[in-house]
Amino acid sequence: MMIKRYALYYAPADAGLWRAGSDWLGWDACTGRPVGQPGIAGLSEATATARKYGFHATLKAPFRLAEDQTPEALRAAVAAMAAALAPVALDGLAVRQLGSFLALTPDTTGPALASLATEVVTRFEPFRAPLTAAEIARRRPDRLSPRQRELLNIYGYPFVFEEFRFHISLTGDLQPDEVARLAPLAQAFFAPHLEPAVTLDRLCLFGEDAGGRFHLLTAHALSG
Numbered sequence: 001m002m003i004k005r006y007a008l009y010y011a012p013a014d015a016g017l018w019r020a021g022s023d024w025l026g027w028d029a030c031t032g033r034p035v036g037q038p039g040i041a042g043l044s045e046a047t048a049t050a051r052k053y054g055f056h057a058t059l060k061a062p063f064r065l066a067e068d069q070t071p072e073a074l075r076a077a078v079a080a081m082a083a084a085l086a087p088v089a090l091d092g093l094a095v096r097q098l099g100s101f102l103a104l105t106p107d108t109t110g111p112a113l114a115s116l117a118t119e120v121v122t123r124f125e126p127f128r129a130p131l132t133a134a135e136i137a138r139r140r141p142d143r144l145s146p147r148q149r150e151l152l153n154i155y156g157y158p159f160v161f162e163e164f165r166f167h168i169s170l171t172g173d174l175q176p177d178e179v180a181r182l183a184p185l186a187q188a189f190f191a192p193h194l195e196p197a198v199t200l201d202r203l204c205l206f207g208e209d210a211g212g213r214f215h216l217l218t219a220h221a222l223s224g
Contacts, residue, residue, distance in 0.1 A: 001215070003207035005064050006074060006127075008120050009056035010168075011204045011216055017193040021055030024170060024189060029054025029206065029216045040185055042178065049172030050101075054206065054214045057168045059120040061157035062208060063128040074127050075205060075218055081123055082203040082220030088112045090198045095170065095187040097179050102186055103167035104194075113166055113200070120203070121160045131156050166200075 011029070012018050022028040025047050026037045037043050065074065092107025106113075131152075139158060141149050148158035159165070170186055204219045 001207070002210050003071070003217075004210065004212075005062040005208040006071075006217075007053075007056075007058065007062040007206045007208070007214065008060035008078065008124060009054075009058060009204045009206050010200050010202070011054070011056045011206075011219065012198065013202055013219070013221075014193065014198070017190075017198065018055060020190055020193045021168065024186070025051045025055055027051045027054055027213065029056070029214055032209075032213070032215050038189060040182070043182075046171045046174060046178060046182060050169045052213050053169070054216065055168065056204070056206065056214075057166055057200075058157075058159075059117055059203070060124050060128075061159075062206075062214075063124075063156055066127055066129045069127045074124075077124065077127070078203060078205045078218060079220050081120065082222050082224075084224040085116055085119065085203065085222045086112070086224045087199050087201040087222045088116055090166070090200055093194050093198045095183055095190060097183065098165070098167055100173040100179070102170045102174070102179060102183055104170065104190065105165070105167045109166055114164065116200070117164050117166070118161060121155060121157075125155065128156055 022035055023037060026034055026044060028035050090106040093104050095102055096105045098105060136152065139152055141152060144152065144158050148163055151160050151163060152158040171182065202219050202221050205217045206214045207217045208214050
């Protein structure tokens, strides 16, 4: 499989939560196949944008591999990083509105989660090729704050460091009435898989195929 871009994500090891998330989106990034979604009106359209990325939380956003790096070196670095990081509890993970979309987010985030995200962003910068002008334009910099534009230019993604907020996207952008309709349905769907508390306990390397779908390539338990 040809990989266009790589990304560092959290994807849950718990089989029930992973299956629920994949079913909700209609794409299983582990098997690399579409899956049937729940019979909720409008769900296929609501999840179209999120579907191609698979069920995940972004730690380092998709990037093209730098010319002086190799996939083998990247995989080795992911394994080494996972061995150095400790798991982080995601207290109170639940469906919430984030901007104009729905996501699973924790009640609170502390310094451990922020530190982990920062470590992943900075450690893998040498593997990231600089953004092209087209890639910058797709981030719609006119809608970003000055600080977010600065982060985009330096790190290739505007939502890092103090702008980072852990979330697992469940939809694309929605109208307010669709947010109100789908939020309780999503919470009821995911609730059985959110107890006991979910833990960020592994670092996953994802890859984007030629058709724009992301696949889970490797997963490493956090054991630091």
